[in-house]
Every structure is written in structure tokens, then in C-alpha cells.
Amino acid sequence: MMTAKISLRNVSKQFTVRPGRKPGGTATTLTAVDSLSLDVRDGEFLTLVGPSGSGKTTLLDLLAGLSTPTSGEVLVDGQPVTGPGKDRAVVFQQYALFPWRTASANVSIGLEGKGPDGRKLSRRERAAKAREYLTLVGLAGFEDRFPHELSGGMKQRVAIARSLAYEPDVLLMDEPFAALDAQTREQLQEELLRIWRATGKTIVFITHGIDEAVYLGQRVAVLSARPGRLKAIVDVEIPDRDGDEDIRSAPAFVEQRHKVWTLLHDEVRLAQDAGHRKILPDGAVQDEPGPEEPANRTPQGSPESQERSAA
Amino acid sequence: MSATLTKPRRPAGASAAGAAPAVGQGTPPGKPATAALASVTGAVADAAFRAGSWLWKATGILAFLALWEFGPLYLAAPSTRVFLPPLHEVLLAWGRLFESGAIQGHLAASLSRSVLGFGIAVVAGVSLGLLIAWYGRLNSVLNPLLELFRNTAALALLPVFTLLLGIGEESKVTIVAYAAFFPVLLNTIAGVKTVDPLLIRAAKSLGLNSPRLFQKVILPSAVPTIFTGIRMAGTASILVLIAAEMVGAKAGLGYLIVNAQSSFLIPDMYAGILTVALLGLGVNFLLVALERHFSRWRTAVGA
Known part of the structure; x- marks a missing residue:
């Protein structure tokens, strides 16, 4: 077996949920991720799909070092993750650009400290x-634009450039294209594959969309409804992937997509029946659909819309 | 309001400007003089339109000044006229005060006090605000106390300051600093606390440690809110200073107003009030420009 770049071993994450406004509410423990084990190979493009509330974002936070697992361990290059590090970068759904900085200054913020060789880059080198x-x-040519002068797709491009700029080995992406319109999303998916091939990064890509997961990933990890467990890993094998053909209508793609859809189908129903709500990073629970669930997620090929198209 | 009111005037100016190039096009080439004339006409129409719009915006002020000038002369009883002199008498009095250098002296006294007190308030308010917002526990201890002080009208404490610090400069600078301190402090705390948590997450994921997170994310993000507080503090400092100078001082615009009143130099009193109004307007203009400069990046965020 190959050495794993990222290794999750029996990882569980529990949150203490604050009592609601209802009288008599007590704090309860909520398991977001339950004894999950998963290896990601070096240079692999892995996509993670799961119903709402399956702990996808929790998992990404654990990988990024923004939170620590309740039990189990997260290893990167065989070393346990103790906090955020320069070997990993995160791309968020809502871009998270610093609005007072130009595109160029946003990209270079990760370079302002000392580099791995202990040397500080000069302003000119950073630019x-x-x-x-x-x-x-x-x-190119948009260096001096402020984020509010850029479209959603361009903002996410800047965010991707920012996370690549300090040359991490691993790119962690949390539904990065979910807030974009369909055409921009497709364009950025292709660009991301191009960048992945050009840089050889290990990418963990979280998504709501089955199409997106199958299109981008070499493997698709399917999570179960809460508590998030690894339900299955689907190897995506599509011949002639790099060709100019419309891969999404290739028989192999349709077949793989259906496989993932079948796996996800029951989980989505389970999640809906349970009325799962999104947990915020601080453990607060948000009613779903909340402000973090933009309406334009559904057309992306979320399990619900897949259901219709498959019928 | 004024923007919508100017609209009806636009067609007149626009049609004049539109007609002018048409004349230019109609002339055959080789007659540049006519074309130049046409463009000049256009420019003149444009300038006229702009002047017209400016005039419209100034209408309210002009009407008020006219009322001030002619009201006491024609509408008020002669006895009232003594207490409400027409504008030209006030302006003449202002001119005399300016020539003798009195107004400059009072203005300088007021300005130095308010600038000093305001400066102290900004430095103390911003630094303490950052500290309180950064250390949550400090906030929970100090918050009830701050609420109490903030809701105590600064002028109610003027006698206390006068007793403790005398009627000299110290008490006036202190009360200005006190009044200007709270807007700055509270806005600084609010600015730091309302930083988008996503930006903090992003910064952490980029490997920024706490001091750099503070310097590169929290502080710049809070700057527009802090400047809103500074602008409010600027207005508050002038307001309180004038009142303080009215109670006990030997110089300053507040003293000028009260002293003129008790000496029955009524036009001088109005000249002082006019100066205070202009000073407040100027300070606000300056601080608004400053605030806008530091929140440029926030302009289109909501759009």
C-alpha cells in the first residue's frame, strides 16, 4: 500500500450544543463525525459528498487544524495535526477574501511571515x-482590484491563488463553487483540474453536488447522514478523461454518477427525516435552511435535484 | 432630497448642451470657428447647469440668511430687533472682531482645547477599546461600569471637573476628552467584535498567529467602525467644549458668546455663534472625509 498523505484514524468529533431558547432546554452532545477512517494518497484528488449535516465541514476543519478531534487522530505526512499549518490551505465557499486588500495583497498575505527557510520575502518578491x-x-491584470470590484467567480479564483501562493502540499476546499452560477462553476472546475495537474497538489474537495464530485474526483468518498461515517469510497474510472469530449455525457460518467447517487440517496432521506441542522464551528446550531445555505445550491445537482433527473 | 429636486432642472441644461453640438455638425468642415463656438456654448450650458444645481442646493441656506436679514428689519417689532440684529450687523461685528484679532484668539483657544482633549480621547479610546474587545473577560467586568459612565451626560460632571481641576485649561480639556472618549471606545469595541468570523478562520488557516491576526485582519476590519466613532467624538468634543467655556473661562468661543451677551454686545454674540457653527461644519467635513478615506473598501460590499 502506498504511503498516505493524509490519514484519518478513527476520528470522532462531538459538539456540545447550546440549549435552545425554548424553556427547559439543556445542553446536549452532538456527534458530527463518528469513528471515521480515511486515507488520501499523495497527489490525489479526493471528493467528499454527503447529505446536509453529515459533518463535511467539521471534517475539513479537522484536516485544516482549525479544530481538534474528540477522539482519534488526523495525520498529515505521518505527523499528527496540531493546528493550522503552511502545508495545508483552505478554500472556503464564501471566498473569505480580505475586502481591504487588493487581489495581489490578498494572495500575498500568506507570504508576509517568515518562509520555511526562515527568510522574509521582500515586498517586490511577494508582489x-x-x-x-x-x-x-x-x-493576470487584476492585481490592483479590490474584492468588491470582482465577480463571484473571480473572487474564488483569487482565493484559490491565495491558498496556492504559499505552496502548500494539500488544498482543502469546502464547497468552493457552491455559490457560483452554473457556467462559472463548470469553468472553474475545469481550471481546477488544470491547476491540479500542473501543480500535483493533494486536493480534498467537499461538495454537495454528485456531478461535481464525480467530475473532479479520482475517488469519491460518500459520507452517511449524521453522525458522519464513511459509507463508501467510489473509484472513478472514466476513460479518456483529458480529452475534449463532454465527459458528463460519457456512459462511464453516467454510470459512476448513478453509483454515487444510489449510495447517497438513502442517506439524504435519512437526513431529511431527522431534520438535520447545520452546526457552526463554535458549536452553535443553525436552523436549516439558514443564511449559510444559499438558494442556488439546489441547481448544482444536489441529491434532491438528482432524484428528479434520474427519475 | 436635494438630488431629486435638482432633476427637473436638468432638461433645460441638457437640451441646451444637446442643441449646441447639433449646430456644430450642421456646419460644413472648414469652418472650425463655428464648431468651436458650438462647443463653447455647450461648455457654457454645462457650467450654467452646474451653477444652477449648486444654486438650488444653496436655496435653503440662502432663504434662511434672507429671513435673518429681512425678518428683523421688516417683520419683527423694533424691541426684538435689539436682540435679533439683522445679518449685516452680525457680519459687521464679525469683521470688527476679526480685525482686532479677537475672534482668532478665541478660536485658537477653543481649537487647542478641543484638539488636545479629542486627541487624548482618540488615543485612549482606541487603545482601551482594542484591549477590552480582545480580552473578553475584561469586557464583562468593565461593561456595566462603562454603560453607567456613558449614560451620564458629560456636562453633568462639569462641576466635578471644575472643583477638582479648577477653572483653567485642565478641566476643559478633561471634559472634552471625557465626552469624546466614549464614542471612540464603544465603536472600537464594536468594530473588533463584529469582524467576520469567516475572515478569522481564513486568516488562521493561512497560518497567522494571534498578534499578526490582530494586526492584519482584526484591526483593518475594525477601522471603518472606529472612524465612525472618531467622527461622533469630534462633534461631541466641540459641543461640550463650548458649554464648558460658557460656564467658566477667560477665552474661547463659548466665553465670547456669553461675555458678549452679558456686555449687551448682541451682534458680537451672534458673530460668536456663527463662528461656532462654521467650526462645527468644518470639523465634521474633515472627519467625514477622513472616515470615507479609510472605509473606501467597504463602499460596494453591500452592493
């Missing part, structure tokens, strides 16, 4: 690097 990565994501 050069920012330009390099903005060019990589197709935004």
Missing part, C-alpha cells in the same frame, strides 16, 4: 509571486 499565482488562475 511577483502574487502576480505569478493570479496568472495561474487566469486573473
